[in-house]
Amino acid sequence: MTERVVDNLRNSELFTTYRDAFLKATGLPLTLETARENGWKPCCGPENSSRFCQLLNQGDDPCEQCTLACHTLARDAENHLVSIRCFAGLSETAIPVRCGARTIAFLSTGQIFNQAPRRSSLARIRKILGGKDRSKNQWAHLEKAYLETTVVAPVQYQGITTLLAAFSLQLSALAARMALKEENEPAPVRKAKQYVNAHLEDKITLEIIADHVGVSTFYFCKIFKATTGMTLTEYVNRRRIERAKVLLLRPHSKVTEIAYDIGYQSLSQFNRSFLKYAGCAPTTFRERETLGQGLSLVA
Numbered sequence: 001m002t003e004r005v006v007d008n009l010r011n012s013e014l015f016t017t018y019r020d021a022f023l024k025a026t027g028l029p030l031t032l033e034t035a036r037e038n039g040w041k042p043c044c045g046p047e048n049s050s051r052f053c054q055l056l057n058q059g060d061d062p063c064e065q066c067t068l069a070c071h072t073l074a075r076d077a078e079n080h081l082v083s084i085r086c087f088a089g090l091s092e093t094a095i096p097v098r099c100g101a102r103t104i105a106f107l108s109t110g111q112i113f114n115q116a117p118r119r120s121s122l123a124r125i126r127k128i129l130g131g132k133d134r135s136k137n138q139w140a141h142l143e144k145a146y147l148e149t150t151v152v153a154p155v156q157y158q159g160i161t162t163l164l165a166a167f168s169l170q171l172s173a174l175a176a177r178m179a180l181k182e183e184n185e186p187a188p189v190r191k192a193k194q195y196v197n198a199h200l201e202d203k204i205t206l207e208i209i210a211d212h213v214g215v216s217t218f219y220f221c222k223i224f225k226a227t228t229g230m231t232l233t234e235y236v237n238r239r240r241i242e243r244a245k246v247l248l249l250r251p252h253s254k255v256t257e258i259a260y261d262i263g264y265q266s267l268s269q270f271n272r273s274f275l276k277y278a279g280c281a282p283t284t285f286r287e288r289e290t291l292g293q294g295l296s297l298v299a
Contacts, residue, residue, distance in 0.1 A: 006034045006105045031108045050111035051145040080288040095168045099175040101279035112150045188213040189227045241277040248286045
């Protein structure tokens, strides 16, 4: 299911439009990689901006240092934005895309310098890469690409990655909708979802929904569970938490007000649901997404 959702995200109009606009505005690549236990393969294809990274990963034998950087990003960016600096001094960033409480993918960009590269660094880099046979001509191309790599000032790069953190929330919301959607949904299920999404702030009960879609409560429970894999209560809570994530990005909105605005009867009930479906407390989520966009640099 995860692969299917990420593929759908990658091919969605939302992602492709943003990716193209991002490249035009910043000159930087933007990829969406499926979250895996062993990280992801280095994304140094011809569409990426760093010629240096492309050359390092030509052929079937990717650069071990690049692979290590990808593993580090996948490990450290499980819950929040992380930027690392690779062995050659290039910065790369990963931002998690979540479906409920689970990270299913990472937005990735970078392969840039935060300050102009120095020719004096080439000897150290060549020593680190020396285990792989390269011709004199290949080394010359690598060194040229290294010195011509894009430079983005730290403040500008932080602004770029903060925008991506906000975009990751949009992708997460879309992923949640895709995960909840089933092909050929029965009419009662489709109508129930539409009602829930339009009345999240109201009291929603099984009886209200069954009456709205025109079936018995017994039949509705059976068909809704069979179609979505969850109970009505779980679906309602998931949708409310997705709405809460958006509202939490408004810095002046109080957590208590958000809880009541999306239909919870108490703050404790909201906090329990948020922890269950988002994997952290509401205040922690807000701090990570709006305040904690710091960098974790790995030498």
